[in-house]
Amino acid sequence: MAGRELLRRPGRALLTMVAVALATALLTALVAIATTGRTRVLDQITHGAALAGISVAAAAPNPADEGLDDPTPGHSKILTASAIQAMKHLPHVTAVVPIVQAEVIVIPPAKALAGAHLGGGPSVTGSYGDNIVGVDLSRSSSLPISLVVGKYPAVGSTTEVDVTAGYLNHVGLGVAAAHEVIGTEVEIGAFKVLSPDFRIGFRWSTLQIVGVVDQQAGSGDFLAYPGLVRADVQWTAGGRINGDTDAPRSPYVGALVEADQLSNVGEVRSGIAAIGYSSSAPEDVIVSVEKYLHVIELILTAIGLVALAIAALGITNALLAAVRERRREIGVMKAIGARDRDVMRAFLVEAGCLGLVGGIFGTAVGIVIFVGIGDFANSYLTSQGLRGVPITLATDIPVGAIVGAALVSIVAGAFPARRASRLSAREAVEA
Amino acid sequence: MSEPSVLVEGLSHRYVRREGTLEVLRDVHLVLERGEYVSLVGSSGSGKSTLLAVLGGLERPQSGRVTVAGTDLASLNGDGLALYRRQTVGFVFQHFGLLEALTAFENVELALTLNGVPSSVRRRRATELLCHVGLAARLSHRPHELSGGERQRVAIARAIANDPDVILADEPTGNLDVEAAETVADLLSSLRRDRGCTLVVVTHNPLMASHADAHYALRDGRLTEVAMQVADPKGRSGYELA
Numbered sequence: 228m229a230g231r232e233l234l235r236r237p238g239r240a241l242l243t244m245v246a247v248a249l250a251t252a253l254l255t256a257l258v259a260i261a262t263t264g265r266t267r268v269l270d271q272i273t274h275g276a277a278l279a280g281i282s283v284a285a286a287a288p289n290p291a292d293e294g295l296d297d298p299t300p301g302h303s304k305i306l307t308a309s310a311i312q313a314m315k316h317l318p319h320v321t322a323v324v325p326i327v328q329a330e331v332i333v334i335p336p337a338k339a340l341a342g343a344h345l346g347g348g349p350s351v352t353g354s355y356g357d358n359i360v361g362v363d364l365s366r367s368s369s370l371p372i373s374l375v376v377g378k379y380p381a382v383g384s385t386t387e388v389d390v391t392a393g394y395l396n397h398v399g400l401g402v403a404a405a406h407e408v409i410g411t412e413v414e415i416g417a418f419k420v421l422s423p424d425f426r427i428g429f430r431w432s433t434l435q436i437v438g439v440v441d442q443q444a445g446s447g448d449f450l451a452y453p454g455l456v457r458a459d460v461q462w463t464a465g466g467r468i469n470g471d472t473d474a475p476r477s478p479y480v481g482a483l484v485e486a487d488q489l490s491n492v493g494e495v496r497s498g499i500a501a502i503g504y505s506s507s508a509p510e511d512v513i514v515s516v517e518k519y520l521h522v523i524e525l526i527l528t529a530i531g532l533v534a535l536a537i538a539a540l541g542i543t544n545a546l547l548a549a550v551r552e553r554r555r556e557i558g559v560m561k562a563i564g565a566r567d568r569d570v571m572r573a574f575l576v577e578a579g580c581l582g583l584v585g586g587i588f589g590t591a592v593g594i595v596i597f598v599g600i601g602d603f604a605n606s607y608l609t610s611q612g613l614r615g616v617p618i619t620l621a622t623d624i625p626v627g628a629i630v631g632a633a634l635v636s637i638v639a640g641a642f643p644a645r646r647a648s649r650l651s652a653r654e655a656v657e658a
Numbered sequence: 659m660s661e662p663s664v665l666v667e668g669l670s671h672r673y674v675r676r677e678g679t680l681e682v683l684r685d686v687h688l689v690l691e692r693g694e695y696v697s698l699v700g701s702s703g704s705g706k707s708t709l710l711a712v713l714g715g716l717e718r719p720q721s722g723r724v725t726v727a728g729t730d731l732a733s734l735n736g737d738g739l740a741l742y743r744r745q746t747v748g749f750v751f752q753h754f755g756l757l758e759a760l761t762a763f764e765n766v767e768l769a770l771t772l773n774g775v776p777s778s779v780r781r782r783r784a785t786e787l788l789c790h791v792g793l794a795a796r797l798s799h800r801p802h803e804l805s806g807g808e809r810q811r812v813a814i815a816r817a818i819a820n821d822p823d824v825i826l827a828d829e830p831t832g833n834l835d836v837e838a839a840e841t842v843a844d845l846l847s848s849l850r851r852d853r854g855c856t857l858v859v860v861t862h863n864p865l866m867a868s869h870a871d872a873h874y875a876l877r878d879g880r881l882t883e884v885a886m887q888v889a890d891p892k893g894r895s896g897y898e899l900a
Binding site (some may be wrong): 231232235248555556559560561562563564565566567569651653654 | 711714715716717736737740741744745749751753755756757758759760768769772773795816820864889
């Protein structure tokens with residue numbers, strides 16, 4: 228019945244719904260953009276790690292910098308497996324991801340065409356020294372690692388690797404051309420000192436590059452699963468017994484600890500310090516930035532809500548006009564037994580229908596606007612060699628926009644509905 | 659002796675307006691037995707519509723006593739009056755009073771819906787009622803697709819949907835041509851015969867009035883019984899005091 232009543236004045240109903248749709252579209256787009264912007268900004272601060280993520284260094288805590296987000300670590304200290312286990316048992320810790328790292332010689336493919344050979348390995352002309360970082364990439368969403376292009380190595384792979392912008396520089400590519408390295412191979416050699424004449428022995432791996440990342444998990448241009456890196460670390464450590472005192476005594480160069488929430492990061496860091504290690508986390512920066520972002524979100528949401536309020540006034544006006552036009556029909560409804568609340572309900576349903584239909588169309592338009600702006604922003608960012616923004620929309624935004632539009636419309640319809648319900652049944656017999 | 663279908667004792671009604679108090683009904687008395695059919699005439703503003711509104715529960719009686727089908731209307735609150743309008747009285751208006759957005763079927767069904775009749779029952783009953791008034795082929799037509807006579811028959815079907823005790827009709831043939839008026843007059847008249855309804859019909863149509871058992875006139879808010887004159891050769895009619 229509500230739909231039929233609305234269709235009696237299709238022009239008015241359409242214009243009212245368009246107003247609601249435009250307001251909902253604006254609200255949806257603004258909230259979605261604000262939310263995405265917030266995610267991107269925080270992602271930039273944390274380098275893609277969890278907001279409550281903590282970096283643990285293989286160093287003792289520095290009492291002078293206690294409480295700072297990014298303290299200067301104390302003296303180097305071996306990060307042992309038992310220390311990592313102890314961190315896992317700290318209160319509020321949800322995950323501990325150890326980081327392994329190996330020193331390697333890198334031979335990019337374009338430079339491996341000619342040159343001398345050492346110990347029967349491949350050409351080393353154009354080679355350079357670097358690190359390969361090993362971390363459980365299946366937990367990449369909690370780590371300070373962001374995929375720029377391509378993908379992460381297959382789980383547990385010892386033949387696939389991701390590279391950073393540093394590697395791209397070595398092969399003469401800019402970040403904008405990052406996709407060109409995908410599918411190419413790179414030779415990586417772990418080395419150890421061979422006794423007694425300090426000859427160097429290599430353990431070569433031919434790895435396929437599957438992605439380009441921005442990572443702060445460790446210091447190196449290569450990122451792989453720990454299995455591959457651990458083998459290199461063991462190879463290098465094998466030289467120590469022959470006199471290489473710089474060879475690592477622990478595979479771990481650090482760890483990433485995730486607290487259950489941002490407010491517990493301080494307590495977890497204290498626990499890590501008590502175990503004997505230095506840690507850093509951008510908690511204070513995040514808290515400050517979140518406050519600013521929250522203000523921006525509120526402003527954008529308020530703009531959308533003002534638009535919705537204007538649309539709501541349109542609904543009120545349209546329904547007041549309908550009440551004026553249908554005085555006699557309302558009287559007739561009462562004359563055949565409708566109660567005040569029956570009449571009120573009929574008008575509220577009409578208002579709700581206007582809001583619901585307008586909200587659905589508006590939300591759809593808002594999503595299109597959001598995706599369009601996201602695509603435009605991404606094409607600009609990638610052309611500048613920057614990571615793009617995730618064009619994903621949390622379900623609660625469109626659902627909230629549609630439900631909100633319907634509810635606001637019902638509230639807007641309450642006044643005319645009440646006026647209609649209070650009309651006298653006598654209207655039915657007035658000529 | 660059974661209780662009268664309609665009992666009005668000492669009913670007075672006034673409207674307070676900015677320009678002064680307007681007394682539209684003065685000490686009205688009316689007793690109608692079940693199945694009685696009365697016509698009511700009066701000049702514009704004489705109080706006919708107000709009397710129908712009070713009898714129909716659209717307005718509360720301000721003074722005196724009004725009892726319809728054993729219900730004292732002064733004792734009813736808002737919901738009670740709505741229930742009374744749903745179950746005890748049926749209205750037929752000069753302007754038909756159909757909801758333009760609904761089909762003929764839905765207009766009749768609405769009265770049943772408001773009375774809480776289950777869906778399957780009301781669908782069957784609405785169809786039966788429209789067939790009864792000769793509109794079996796017009797169930798899905800909207801009011802604007804129907805002639806005046808057909809609209810009024812839909813209104814009558816709606817008025818009797820919940821088997822009311824009393825039918826209140828306000829100039830039911832006022833907007834109809836002669837042929838349609840005859841059909842409506844016959845249909846309304848049949849209601850007391852077939853259903854035992856009491857009818858109070860405001861009409862200036864002699865054909866309509868000719869079906870009535872008694873004729874009343876309102877003058878200056880006072881109700882008096884009148885005798886009906888035979889229509890003159892030009893088709894006009896008049897009333898004289900009994």
